[in-house]
Amino acid sequence: DAGITQSPRHKVTETGTPVTLRCHQTENHRYMYWYRQDPGHGLRLIHYSYGVKDTDKGEVSDGYSVSRSKTEDFLLTLESATSSQTSVYFCAIRGTGEIYGYTFGSGTRLTVV
Amino acid sequence: GDSVTQMEGPVTLSEEAFLTINCTYTATGYPSLFWYVQYPGEGLQLLLKATKADDKGSNKGFEATYRKETTSFHLEKGSVQVSDSAVYFCALPYSGNTGKLIFGQGTTLQVKP
Numbered sequence: 001d002a003g004i005t006q007s008p009r010h011k012v013t014e015t016g017t018p019v020t021l022r023c024h025q026t027e028n029h030r031y032m033y034w035y036r037q038d039p040g041h042g043l044r045l046i047h048y049s050y051g052v053k054d055t056d057k058g059e060v061s062d063g064y065s066v067s068r069s070k071t072e073d074f075l076l077t078l079e080s081a082t083s084s085q086t087s088v089y090f091c092a093i094r095g096t097g098e099i100y101g102y103t104f105g106s107g108t109r110l111t112v113v
Numbered sequence: 114g115d116s117v118t119q120m121e122g123p124v125t126l127s128e129e130a131f132l133t134i135n136c137t138y139t140a141t142g143y144p145s146l147f148w149y150v151q152y153p154g155e156g157l158q159l160l161l162k163a164t165k166a167d168d169k170g171s172n173k174g175f176e177a178t179y180r181k182e183t184t185s186f187h188l189e190k191g192s193v194q195v196s197d198s199a200v201y202f203c204a205l206p207y208s209g210n211t212g213k214l215i216f217g218q219g220t221t222l223q224v225k226p
Contacts, residue, residue: 031212033213035216040218041218042119042202042216042217042218042219043157043202043216043219044216045213045214048213050212058213090156090157092156092157094212101159102149102157102159102214104156104157104158105156106154106155106156107155107156
């Protein structure tokens with residue numbers, strides 16, 4: 001009912017393999033964000049998007065890339081996964097009205113072994 | 114740079130106890146301030162906000178007052194319930210009106226019956 005879904009919900013992958021996480025929204029919101037959540041660090045911004053094909057880096061973008069080819073999908077790719085990228089990844093969306101009223105997805109728990 | 118600092122957790126309380134979770138911030142000017150809550154297995158949800166100094170945000174029995182003199186936005190609730198067990202995040206916007214949020218590290222609250 002929240003209009004935002006993340007897939008997969010859980011994934012285990014091996015070091016050095018590429019991984020893509022998907023965020024899908026049905027709200028037609030312009031802004032989308034990828035955060036990672038780690039104990040002691042709270043949430044840290046990886047990348048964000050302010051429109052189709054318009055993306056920018058957050059504070060912890062090294063080792064990650066993103067793509068947004070249509071409004072509803074925002075993909076996060078780990079080109080070559082490392083153990084330090086084991087984390088819970090959250091996607092968030094917001095509209096132009098409530099500038100900081102984010103809606104978050106339920107998260108993807110990624111384990112890199 | 115701008116930052117948010119929350120009290121260390123976890124906080125363990127008995128049902129009906131009084132709750133305070135401290136949050137202080139460093140920022141240029143007087144940004145809006147937010148509290149988000151994350152229930153187990155879910156993404157974050159906006160709990161309350163305050164948009165200017167001396168504002169009091171409130172929701173679901175929780176309150177927080179924006180105090181510019183002490184650069185604080187402490188979260189309080191007079192009588193907690195077991196269902197309030199969650200992780201609470203204080204947040205403020207990045208400077209420059211970009212719509213990006215900086216989150217504190219989160220404080221885990223456990224309420225025992």
